[in-house]
Amino acid sequence: DSGVTQTPKHLITATGQRVTLRCSPRSGDLSVYWYQQSLDQGLQFLIQYYNGEERAKGNILERFSAQQFPDLHSELNLSSLELGDSALYFCASSVVGGFGNEQFFGPGTRLTVL
Amino acid sequence: GEDVEQSLFLSVREGDSSVINCTYTDSSSTYLYWYKQEPGAGLQLLTYIFSNMDMKQDQRLTVLLNKKDKHLSLRIADTQTGDSAIYFCAEDTGKLIFGQGTTLQVKP
Numbered sequence: 001d002s003g004v005t006q007t008p009k010h011l012i013t014a015t016g017q018r019v020t021l022r023c024s025p026r027s028g029d030l031s032v033y034w035y036q037q038s039l040d041q042g043l044q045f046l047i048q049y050y051n052g053e054e055r056a057k058g059n060i061l062e063r064f065s066a067q068q069f070p071d072l073h074s075e076l077n078l079s080s081l082e083l084g085d086s087a088l089y090f091c092a093s094s095v096v097g098g099f100g101n102e103q104f105f106g107p108g109t110r111l112t113v114l
Numbered sequence: 115g116e117d118v119e120q121s122l123f124l125s126v127r128e129g130d131s132s133v134i135n136c137t138y139t140d141s142s143s144t145y146l147y148w149y150k151q152e153p154g155a156g157l158q159l160l161t162y163i164f165s166n167m168d169m170k171q172d173q174r175l176t177v178l179l180n181k182k183d184k185h186l187s188l189r190i191a192d193t194q195t196g197d198s199a200i201y202f203c204a205e206d207t208g209k210l211i212f213g214q215g216t217t218l219q220v221k222p
Contacts, residue, residue, distance in 0.1 A: 002156065033209075042212065042213075042214045043157075043202065044212075045212075048209065056208065090156055090157065092157075102145075102147075102162065103159070103210065105157040105159075107155060107156045108155075
């Protein structure tokens with residue numbers, strides 16, 4: 001158990017809909033990262049937040065957004081969903097300023113868009 | 115550019131050594147990581163190496179880094195069936211860039 005929790009574990013929705021994925025980092029970790037893992041794209045970095053502020057951006061679509069709240073939990077919002085958004089979404093956390101960029105991953109949310 | 119390449123599949127017999135290879139492109143990478151993903155689970159950090167090191171050993175795991183060739187390898191000694199998983203290497207360029215993952219199959 002990495003200490004990172006993600007909810008829900010599974011999510012099934014329809015095209016055009018909007019969903020919110022939630023992540024709680026390890027106690028004491030200030031950074032949260034979101035990743036998308038799909039068969040065709042592999043594991044891709046989406047976005048990073050550090051202590052409530054956006055720190056780095058990866059291959060995140062404009063239909064997707066995220067935020068980190070004062071209690072350090074984070075939410076990833078996916079809107080106007082398309083079939084190709086079906087994937088496993090991982091959240092990871094780290095204590096920025098520790099060893100490099102050592103990240104601890106949550107179990108993931110599996111999103112299925114029908 | 116940022117790119118990390120791995121072979122997709124490796125099959126070994128239980129008790130043999132496994133060597134998983136990875137190449138990366140960004141010479142400014144500070145740390146390089148190996149993660150393990152078991153079926154239905156998230157990624158678990160196995161080990162990491164700082165870019166100024168050549169080798170790191172941690173129990174059954176040995177990481178070799180050839181910075182000149184930008185080549186990273188993970189050797190698992192005495193591979194067990196419980197080592198069957200997907201192994202990802204990742205380079206740290208300020209954000210993590212992952213390879214496609216190598217599926218390790220361990221035959222009894």
